[in-house]
Amino acid sequence: xxxxxxGMGGSEGVPLGSVCERVVRRAATDTLVVKxxxxxxxxxxxxxxxxxxxxxxxLRAALSLGQALGLPVEAVATYDPYLHQALFEGLTxxxxxxxxxxxxxxxxxxxHEAIIxxxxxxxxxxxxxxxRQMASEHGVSLEIALLAGxxxxxxxxxxxxxxxxxxxxxxxxxxxxxSPDMGSVSENLLRLVSCDVLLCSxxxx
Numbered sequence: 001x002x003x004x005x006x007g008m009g010g011s012e013g014v015p016l017g018s019v020c021e022r023v024v025r026r027a028a029t030d031t032l033v034v035k036x037x038x039x040x041x042x043x044x045x046x047x048x049x050x051x052x053x054x055x056x057x058x059l060r061a062a063l064s065l066g067q068a069l070g071l072p073v074e075a076v077a078t079y080d081p082y083l084h085q086a087l088f089e090g091l092t093x094x095x096x097x098x099x100x101x102x103x104x105x106x107x108x109x110x111x112h113e114a115i116i117x118x119x120x121x122x123x124x125x126x127x128x129x130x131x132r133q134m135a136s137e138h139g140v141s142l143e144i145a146l147l148a149g150x151x152x153x154x155x156x157x158x159x160x161x162x163x164x165x166x167x168x169x170x171x172x173x174x175x176x177x178x179s180p181d182m183g184s185v186s187e188n189l190l191r192l193v194s195c196d197v198l199l200c201s202x203x204x205x
Contacts, residue, residue: 001027005035015191024171024190024199025181030061031171033190033197043165043195044072044143048155050185051077051127054170058200059131062168063138071165074143075131076158077124078151121146152188164195171199 003024006017015035024031047062049055059075066073128144135142147154159167172183182190182199190197 001029002032002034005033027199028201030201031199033199035194035196042071043163044074045166045168046159046162046164047073047075047131048167048169048189049075049077049124049127049131050151050170050174051123052170052172052174054172054200055127055174056131056134057202058168058170058198059134061198061200062166063135063140063142065166065168067138067140072143073135073140074145074162074164075128075135076145076147076155077128078147078149078154079120079124080150081120081148121148151185152192155185155189156192159189159193159195164193166196166198167193168198168200171201 001023003020004017005015005020007019016033020033024033045062045066047055047059049059059073062073062075065071125146128146132142132144145158147158155167167189169186169189170183171186172181173185186199190199
């Protein structure tokens, strides 16, 4: 399904119309949201990978579109390695020195940094390598990028920096529930990026 981001009554400062938002939320099929008034698909197609089945379906769609339109495809994955820092800073401000000693917060923080955060990076790198293997099976080379930080901020900056013509992503992410609604990252990016957005909602088997 293809629809415009805004309708006849759309406001200049509003990135997404109410009808578009309601339709996208309820849609059971892949949906292309056109955000530019003069449609001319240029620049790379960027596929956001988070390890979910829908994100890989999005990559498949991006690869097919790239081949059909003669456009390069890039895959990007983001993870947040800084979450534990905020958590530990909060605990430091709450616990007494005695309690901090009992819980050994300093050692716990080092453990999180050494195992959990670096492990997250390896997991998301593996998603990108799986994507590169999929591209190779399509006979296509795939540029990949692994970004550390808040997913919405990093993905938006990447898309704008690359001057992407199309962002492709799953309608829900790795932690999404089976409902037809949108995941929070997908919803925010749909509003914020300037390029067109393809949201994948269905698995093809």
